[in-house]
Amino acid sequence: MTADASIASELGIYVCPVCKGLLRQEEGVLRCPTCSQAYPIREGIPDFIREELSQSKDPVLRRMRFIDRMGRIYETKLWYPIVLNIFGGFRSPSLAQLVGIVSQKVQSTQGRVLDVACGPGTFGRRIASPSKEVFGIDVSLGMLRQGAIYTAKEGIPNVHFARARVEALPFEDGLFDATLCCGSLHLFADTVLALREMARVMKPGAILAVVTFTAGRGGILKFCRVREWYRRDQGLHVFELPEMERYLTASGFEDFQPEVSGSMLTFSARKHAA
Numbered sequence: 286m287t288a289d290a291s292i293a294s295e296l297g298i299y300v301c302p303v304c305k306g307l308l309r310q311e312e313g314v315l316r317c318p319t320c321s322q323a324y325p326i327r328e329g330i331p332d333f334i335r336e337e338l339s340q341s342k343d344p345v346l347r348r349m350r351f352i353d354r355m356g357r358i359y360e361t362k363l364w365y366p367i368v369l370n371i372f373g374g375f376r377s378p379s380l381a382q383l384v385g386i387v388s389q390k391v392q393s394t395q396g397r398v399l400d401v402a403c404g405p406g407t408f409g410r411r412i413a414s415p416s417k418e419v420f421g422i423d424v425s426l427g428m429l430r431q432g433a434i435y436t437a438k439e440g441i442p443n444v445h446f447a448r449a450r451v452e453a454l455p456f457e458d459g460l461f462d463a464t465l466c467c468g469s470l471h472l473f474a475d476t477v478l479a480l481r482e483m484a485r486v487m488k489p490g491a492i493l494a495v496v497t498f499t500a501g502r503g504g505i506l507k508f509c510r511v512r513e514w515y516r517r518d519q520g521l522h523v524f525e526l527p528e529m530e531r532y533l534t535a536s537g538f539e540d541f542q543p544e545v546s547g548s549m550l551t552f553s554a555r556k557h558a559a
């Protein structure tokens with residue numbers, strides 16, 4: 286399969302993140318006929334980010350080279366379990382348990398699932414099924430490449446990857462039946478802006494399933510000074526529950542259902558019905 290042929294099935298789904306025009310496939314790029322912007326396809330992965338993230342003011346995006354390199358170890362015991370224990374506390378759910386919790390939240394969903402900041406498809410490819418087609422977006426090409434390697438190896442057909450920012454999703458309004466955002470909401474510079482863009486591409490009543498951190502009772506995040514330092518120096522936002530509910534309400538979501546374990550927060554919410 287050539288890199289270009291591999292995205293043929295997603296043509297008609299991706300739109301220009303700037304003007305929302307339908308894209309045309311030309312040699313190695315997706316071109317917007319409306320605003321003329323061209324988006325390269327790198328190894329079968331469309332790239333919708335035109336700016337150089339290493340120059341970003343956002344401390345998270347500036348670390349892109351490090352994040353790109355982490356793709357290969359992200360799901361191994363060298364990374365995910367360590368992060369869960371340090372930040373969430375020793376009673377944090379394991380990755381497998383978190384996948385189980387998130388799967389349950391979207392169990393009855395059929396159709397298209399958006400996986401925001403999907404990494405190597407950590408949650409999305411474990412949730413994909415014949416009735417759930419997953420579209421993963423991430424800012425890191427290294428993570429996405431690793432995701433493509435895993436899905437090929439595991440023989441999962443209905444997972445698609447694209448490089449895009451949560452603030453400018455390459456999808457039309459009301460496309461998705463569910464959205465996952467697992468392990469990244471705390472990293473977005475503007476939480477409400479990110480949630481609003483997710484709500485835009487979701488159908489009315491669609492479910493949002495999130496794994497993030499809260500100022501709970503486990504791990505180093507139980508210490509106020511640690512949370513403050515991470516926020517100031519690392520761009521890591523540790524949410525209080527009432528604060529999270531306010532952000533959701535401001536972004537067009539309702540029915541906030543939080544579960545806290547140590548300093549890990551999993552929750553679901555629904556986009557307002559029309």
Ligand SMILES: [Zn+2]
Pocket residue numbers: 301302303304305306317318319320321322
């Ligand atoms: Zn355009």
